[in-house]
Amino acid sequence: MNALASSADITVRPLLVAEMFGPTFQGEGPSAGQQAAFVRLSRCNLSCPPCDTPETWDTSRFDLREYTTHRTVAEVAAWLLAQPAQLVVITGGEPLLQQDRLVPLVEAITAAGRRVEVETNGTIVPAPELVAAGTTFNVSPKLSRFAGAKDQQRRFNPDALAALLASGRAVFKFVAGDLSDLDEVAQVQAAHGLDPVWVMPEGTSSREVLDRAQALADAVLDRGWHLSSRVHILLWGDVRGR
Ligand code: SF4
Numbered sequence: 017m018n019a020l021a022s023s024a025d026i027t028v029r030p031l032l033v034a035e036m037f038g039p040t041f042q043g044e045g046p047s048a049g050q051q052a053a054f055v056r057l058s059r060c061n062l063s064c065p066p067c068d069t070p071e072t073w074d075t076s077r078f079d080l081r082e083y084t085t086h087r088t089v090a091e092v093a094a095w096l097l098a099q100p101a102q103l104v105v106i107t108g109g110e111p112l113l114q115q116d117r118l119v120p121l122v123e124a125i126t127a128a129g130r131r132v133e134v135e136t137n138g139t140i141v142p143a144p145e146l147v148a149a150g151t152t153f154n155v156s157p158k159l160s161r162f163a164g165a166k167d168q169q170r171r172f173n174p175d176a177l178a179a180l181l182a183s184g185r186a187v188f189k190f191v192a193g194d195l196s197d198l199d200e201v202a203q204v205q206a207a208h209g210l211d212p213v214w215v216m217p218e219g220t221s222s223r224e225v226l227d228r229a230q231a232l233a234d235a236v237l238d239r240g241w242h243l244s245s246r247v248h249i250l251l252w253g254d255v256r257g258r
Contacts, residue, residue, distance in 0.1 A: 029116075029117060030086035030087055030088050030117075031055075031057060031086070031087050031088070031089060031092055031114055031117050031121070032057060032058040032059055032084050032085075032086065032114065033055060033056070033057060033058065033084065033085050033086070033087045033092065034056040034057060034058040034069065034071065034072050034083055034084060034085075034108075034109060035054075035055075035056045035256070035257060036053070036054065036055050036056070036092070036095055036096075037053075037054050037056075037257040037258070038052060038053030038054050038099050038101055039051050039052065039053055039099055039100055039101045040052060040053075040054065040248065040257075040258050041247050041248060041251070042103060042105055042133070042247070043245070043246050043247040043248035043249065044154070044189065044216055044244050044245070044246055044247075045133075045154045045187060045189050045214055045216075045244050046154075046187055046214070046242070046244075047103060047133060048244060048245050048247050049247055050103050051100070051101045051102070051103065052101045052103040052104065052105045053096050053099035053101040053103070053104050053105070054104075054105045054106075054107060055092060055096065055104070055105070055106050055107070056069065056072070056107050056108060056109065057072070057106065057107070057108045057109050057110075057111045057113075057114055058071075058072045058073075058080060058083065058084045058108070058109050059072060059073055059080075059108070059109050059110065059113050059114075060072055060073035060108055060109045060110040060113070060137075061110050061113060061137075061139060061140070062110065062137055062139065062158065062163065062164070062167045062170075062171065063164045063166065063167060064158055064162055064163055064164055064167070065162075065164055066162055066218075068220075068254075069108065069109060071083040072108055072109035073109060089117050089120050089121045089124070092121055093120075093121055093124040093125065096125060096130075097124070097125065097128055097130075101130075102129075102130050102131060103130065103131045103132075103133065104125050104130055104131065104132045104133070105132075105133050105135065106118065106121075106122075106132065106133070106134045106135065106151075107134075107135040108135065108136075110136060110137055110139070110140065111134050111135065111136060112134070112136050112140035112142060112146075113140065115140070115142065115143050115146050116143070118134065118146055118149075118151075119143065119145045119146050119149050122134075122146065122149035122150060122151045123149045123150075126149060126150040126151075131152070132149075132150065132151040132152070133151065133152050133153070133154055134146075134151045134152070134153050134154070135153075135154045135156065136153055136154070136155055136156070136180075137155075137156055137157065137158060137171075138155040138156065138157045138172070138173065138176055138177055138180060138188070139170060139171065139172070139173045139176055140173070140176055141173070141175050141176045141179045142176070142179055142180060142183065147183045147185065151185065152185045152186070152187075153180050153183065153185055153186040153187070154186075154187055154189055155177070155180050155186050155187065155188050155189065156188075156189050156190065156191065157171065157172060157177070157188065157190065157204060157210075158171045158191075159190060159191070159192070159197055159200050159201065159204075160200065161197075162191060172204070172207075172208070174208060177208045177210065178208070181208070181209065181210060181211070187212050187213075187214055188205070188210040188211070188212065188213050188214065189213075189214040189215075189216055189244060190204075190213065190214070190215055190216065191216050191217075191218050192215050192216070192217065192218065192228075192232060193217070193218040193228060194228070194231065194232075195231070195232065195235055198215065198232070198235055198236070198239065201213065201215065201241075202239065212241070212242060213239075213241040213242065214241065214242045214243070214244045215232060215236045215241055215242070215243055215244065216243075216244035216245075216246060217229040217232060217244075217245075217246065219246065219249060220249060220253070220254040221249065221253060221254065222249060222250045222251075222253065225245065225246045225249050225250060226250070229243060229245065
């Protein structure tokens, strides 16, 4: 039996959605600065201590039912296609936990001539059907100091990273705070053959993002990597829905 749910299930089972918002700018990675509409899916398989979206998974602090709406694929697709943005970003949480329902969603969006980026922590193997649907992947593996104690052994899934790399549709984006983090990025890159590598400065204020970007820039260049900004933080700070 196919690992993905049947098409009948997909039309019935809703997506667990934390929020939908836009138009705004994609803040991170290769498409930073492009106008985009966002869908944030709820639930995550990791529990990183510094997490921008704990309301998608942290049951010790949040009643997830209050932060989750159930929406059909058709409802989400209709909302996205009513937005002016040509780029759709599906983020989380960890969106690949719901990848069976992402397949028809991505198919609907790309069929309308729009681009889709799925943001993932890189621990779940993407379904071939999702890759074939035409999405790209912004993969953010977690460095040791950004992962929780119980996630240290499972923050890297070699099979998932290999599948994402083999898709030819993935970039690998690491949050880094200082130069010592770059050594660990290099180790992960070498261990899994990841390319291209993007480094994004840690920070929830424009001052932090700028200071860390300036501190990291030359070393990132020297290593042949790319540097991502956090456009939404620079513009609006750490607010929801932007
Ligand atoms: S993988 Fe992302 S969403 Fe999940 S806990 Fe870590 S930072 Fe938060």
